[in-house]
Amino acid sequence: MCALLVTPAQQNREQDLQVRSLSVAEYRSFLARHRNASFLQYPSWAEVKDLWRSERVGWHYPGGEISGGALVLYRQFPGTRKYFAYLPEGPVVDWTDPHVDRWLTPLMRHLRAAGAFAVRIGPTPAYRRWDAAAVKAAAGPGRRLSDVLASEVDPVGAALADRLRTRGWKRCGGESDGDAQPRHVFRVPLAGRSLDDLWSGLNQEWRRNVRKSAKAGVDTVIGTAEDLPEFYRLLRVTEERDGFRLGRSLAYYEQQYRVLNAEEPGRMRLYLAVHQGEVLAAHTMIAAGGRVWYQTGASADHRREVRPSNALQWRMLSDAHALGADEYDMRGVPSTLDPDDRSFGLLRWKLGTGGHVVETLGEWETPMDGYTNAALYRAFQAYLARR
Structure with missing residues (x-):
């Protein structure tokens, strides 16, 4: 705030x-x-x-x-x-x-x-927060975040929502039919925590996968603008596999990378997970002020057993901590808690980092x-x- x-x-x-x-x-x-x-x-x-x-x-x-x-x-x-x-x-x-x-x-x-x-x-104040453990425990058929008692309700956000309503402002539609930015996001607090604290905050599956990736010889490196076409190719593979479409062109990401880094070198980074000479995953990260965002992730369909995305996220979390960021924002998550819903997998994966789901005030x-x-x-x- x-x-x-x-x-x-x-x-x-x-x-x-x-x-x-x-x-x-x-x-x-x-x-x-x-x-x-x-x-x-x-x-x-x-x-x-x-x-x-x-x-x-x-x-x-x-x-x-x-x-x-x-x-x-x-x-x-x-x-x-x-x-x-x-x-x-x-x-x-x-x-x-x-x-x-x-x-x-x-x-x-x-x-x-x-x-x-x-x-x-x-408006940037949060509205409600759910701890990762509470969300995971509440998952079940037909369940949604709104069915779960929040771990915390932000009084500033709640009061601001009331003030906007009384002045005729209308909250835009749900996460898929109104807001341009995600209403539900996943954030990992970094302020006041050591790197060991962050490692301990990962669940057992995440720690096991990061170790497995290192043992398999996956290297995590920071790429350059020349690596954006490979990132975009993997993004199209990911969209096809996971059934979504961001609708962005390669030129969009090239322009974003160029102008953000022209404003401040390192503002946007491209991270690559390389195994046996092949890029298996590529994620983008943005740093500004005291915050860091994981923006877009992409991965190949094969050799998933070496867990390249887990390796990348741990590297990005570690780098965000080294930058002195107060939090690591993993951006949007779905509001469904139904394990049979395809999109629940994204939420489940992010829950493993030990952060919390935040419902923003929306737009x-x-x-x-x-x-x-x-x-x-x-x-x-x-x-x-x-x-």
Whole structure:
């Protein structure tokens, strides 16, 4: 959770926070003070999403320091001069502040002036958490995460959800029919833990598989841009085997690798598991501020007995720890706990790292005031559904 950076004297002013555009340098300076900001809020992400227009904005009191910030992506509605404004896993503001209008009102004012007809935000507080042991014990036919008593309910997230609802914001649809980012994610805490603690946190199967991989001679190495075509080939193999389709091209991953590492060398890494001269698995990792994300994983259909993916994840966890990260985010997991559901295998695999499942607040949308904007919003939703 990012801390509010305004002084008590500034808080007591009767003036409202204002929102203005920021230069790249100003925005980077702001992010340097916020270790928990998502990589989706960094300037480089705008270059990854180059089909969207982008803007960096900051909240401040007149003459004061920037106390909140956001990367805004604008998608133009065909045939109009109106835009859908999207803040992926943002904005980066003090969500613990009960006076949420302090942040939302000037944001909406700024976006309306920029031509937005609707806005989608991704507040970062968690909503609920489940320990790995509790999730594993609750698995069964027809079961879902919502059937299990959470190990922890985040009071900040619960209060914020209520505040957004009372102001007319609507939570986007479920994990497969609304949110652009995963609502349920898996996170491994790193802060205050030694590498031995992380190893002990793995379950017996994971530790056995990592040892088995090392004994079989699997090497884990960091690749380069030249290895991305092999990563993409394995990704297509994985999609076919596991029955999903990310819909990304090789050019997308090449651009992502290029622009993220241009912003900061090592921001995006490609890890390879090599056995007898062949790449058997390839995973991507992103590091920004105090967080590290496992983004995309791919593996071959053969020689799975040497457990290349377990070896890669242990290497990536170890490297995230060495970077001083506070947590290792393994990104999306399904909400099903039914062992017969094909997607449950992904959750079961991540549970072995000993972290916890987190239900985020998800993404929230609202149209701008006015009949025309509301009509455009409905039309835009239909347009996205057709695409």
